[in-house]
Amino acid sequence: MKKLKFTDLLITIMIGVVFGVLMKFWDDLYTVVKPIMPVARQLLYGMWFMVGPFAFLLLRKPGTAFIASIAGASLSAFAGHGIEVLMYGFAQGLAAELLFAAFRYRRYSILIAGLAGVASCLASFGLDLIYGYAALETWALIVKYGLRAISAFIFTGIFAVFIVKALEATGVTSLIRPVDKKEYTMLDQ
Amino acid sequence: MQRVFNWFTPKRETWLFRVNPALKFIVFFAFLIITLVNQSLPFAISQAILYGILFYIFSGYSLKKLLLLSIPLVISFLSTGLTMLLFGKGETVLWQWGLLKISEESIQHALLLGSKSLSFGFVGFTFILTIQPVLFFYAMMQQFRLPSKYAYSFIAAFRLIPAVTEELQIRRNALKVRNIQFSKGFRGIYERLQSYTVPLFAQSIRRAQRIAVAMEAKQYQMGAARTYYYPTRYTGVDMVFLLVMICSLSSAFLLSIYR
Incomplete structure (x- = not known):
C-alpha cells in the first residue's frame, strides 16, 4: 500500500522540479538581501530545506522526501547553480527522510516536519564543515547556522504544513494520497 | 525560452561532447567529492587550475560566453573567500577592526575555500555545457542501470x-x-x-x-526489459577520457606535493 507507484514517483519529481524553479526565483530575493542584511539573509535560508519535507507531507509515502530533494537539486544544478548542489540535495533529503522514517512515516505535524527541516540543516552544516567553513570563528558559526536552523524550522514546519493544508482544500491531494479506511466505510452506508 | 537554448550551442563540439554522458557525470562527481574533502591548499589550487583548463579550452564555447559565465564564479570566489578572510579563526593577527579580523591562517583558509568554489564552478559548468540532459538520462538507464x-x-x-x-x-x-x-x-x-x-x-x-x-x-513498461529510442554505448573516446582525467588529476596532485 505504501510503495511508490509510477504516478507517485512522477508527482514527487514534479514537486522537486517546481521547487527548483521557485528556488531560482527565491535566489533573486536572497541575492538582493545578501549584502545589506546578513541576519535576514540567513532567516530566508529555510527555503532550501523545504522541498523534501513538503513532498513527504503531501504524498505521505516513504522515499518521497529524499527523491524530491534530489529532483529539486538536479534542477538547480541544470539552472546554473553548479552540480555541487546535488551533494547538498542528497544529504539534506537523506536527513529529512531518516527523520520521518524514525517516526515510521506516521507523523505529519508541524513539530516533526520542522524537525525534518532542522535535520536537513544539520546535514548541510556537516557538508559545509568538510568544505572548509569549520575554520570560521566559533561565534560566527553559531550565529550563522543557528539562524539557519530557526529558519529551517519555520519554513519546513510551519510554512510547509500550512501550504499543504491549503492544497488539501483545493482537492488535489485526493488524487495522490492512499485511500482512507474512512472513505471505504462511507461506501458501505 | 528558445533563445536561451540557442545561446547554449557551442562554437565547436570538442571531444568532451562525445564522451558517454553518464560516465562523464560519474567522473565529474568524483572530482567534486575529491574537491570537497581535500584540505590542502596547494592541491586545491592545482585542481582549480586543471578544471579551469577543462572549462576554458575544452568546453568548445567562445571566449566571450566563457567570460560571461565566469562572472558568477568570480563573485562566489570573492564572497566565500571574504567571509572566511574576515571572520576566520587565526592566531597571527595582521589586522583587526571590531569583529572583523584578518590573520595569516584566515588568509590561507580563504584561499582554500575560494579555490574550492572555483573548482566546483568549473567542473559544474564544463559538465552542463557539454551534455544533453535527455541523453544523460538515457545513458544512466543503459550504462548504470538507473530504473x-x-x-x-x-x-x-x-x-x-x-x-x-x-x-x-x-x-x-x-x-x-x-x-x-x-x-x-x-x-x-x-x-x-x-x-x-x-x-x-x-x-x-x-x-x-x-x-x-x-x-x-501507453504501455511504458516500467521495470520490464525494454529497448531505447536513443541507444548510448561506450566508445574509444570514453577510454581516452578516463585515462586523461586520471593522469591529469594525479599530476595535479603530484605537482602540489613537489613544488
Missing part, C-alpha cells in the same frame, strides 16, 4: 519546466493586476509563498498525474 521509471519521470518533469515558469509569470501578473499588498516580516513571506505556490502546485500535480496515467496507458 527506467526514475529516468522517464525526470525527463517528463524537465519537459514541463517551461509550463511551470509560464504559470509563475501569469500568477505574478495576476497578483499585480489585483494590486495585492503583502504584510511585513515573516507573515508577509508566508503570504507571498502561499499565493504563488498553491496554484502552482495544484496545477503541476494535476498535470503530472495526467501524464503518468497517460504513460501507463
